[in-house]
Amino acid sequence: MPEIQRVLPKYMQIANYLRDQILRGDLRPGDEVPSERQIVADWSVARPTAARALEALRRQGFVESRQGSGSYVREGMRPNRLARERYSRARETGKIYPSNERAEIVAAGYSPAPEAAATALGIAVGADAVRRQRVIYADDHPVEISTAWYAHPIGELAPKLLVRERIRAGTLVYVEQSTGRQARYARDEMSARMATSEERDRLNLSDPSAVLLVRHVVYDGEDRPFEFTEAVYPPNRWAFEATYPVF
Incomplete structure (x- = not known):
């Protein structure tokens, strides 16, 4: 056992x-x-x-x-925040970003769901879904492009997702309040790939450049997925750290 x-x-x-x-x-x-x-x-x-x-x-x-x-x-520490750090900060302080970070919402509305988002959310590929994209800056330098997807009905219950304005308490808290569904756990998958031309432009990267890709899925208490996010990080920053016992 x-x-x-x-x-x-x-x-x-x-x-x-x-x-x-x-x-x-x-x-x-x-x-x-x-x-x-x-x-x-x-x-x-x-x-x-x-x-x-x-x-x-x-x-x-x-x-x-x-x-x-x-x-x-230590000076020179430049960690990116994964979703778990932002969630805990939002729940404890009501603010998702520390004072040196800010987010710019660059896209918000309905779009055809790509395969990764559709598979994660359990909807048909190409179905209309909420797409909300932001660029996150730390000390005025772009450090992350984050694209969140939600099934179409969530957009009707949480209309602020469709507006290119910041949601101060964080989108997850807002979606929970709007839908009555509570996040219980999340799953992250991490990989690397070459940056697209749009990503290079937004993150001020040279061509070619590799980026870290984090795919993040949030589940409610009934194990139903209700948020899928793809976050892209530049190569000169690290985005996760863990300390654990080795037996």
Whole structure:
């Protein structure tokens, strides 16, 4: 029989929590991270546990120490946000982007669903579906092209999806509120391919350039898909990170 996984050590749980804050943009390059004393107070752990958590983040390349000052998010960190980071930030803060990021909605309306979107949503290829595309900027540099697709009925229940204006709380929260369907889990598939001419133009890439492609499907509590997104990232940025035990 499969064994239940052991819980991560306390120091790693603390390190993962701080790492997630960095990936979400709550802690930005140059920001000071909690000190050992603060971690001890917040997490009710011993000083060596707090010290080991910060050391793990240093060894993983997320933070750097400054003599006599403390620990800071490493300068030059340029992580992209995957959907999971944006979802958690939106639910906790009501805002999907940190202060140095913004999104420009470049397309919104009904379009024929391509094969990947149709397969993911369980609709016919070429059927009218909601298409909503945005370009995301970090520090005024384009870092992601994201194209979300929804089945036609969702557009009738959530008409803001059809308008080229930002939805401040995030599209998923808005779709949940509009349809009464709640997101329960999501699945990501990641691959790489050559950038299209449109992608090169929007991301300021040379020809040829490779891009990272993330296909993201959101499911409700009845395992029904209701959002499919293709996100394209430039080659000079990384878009995901995971720390996990090896048994």
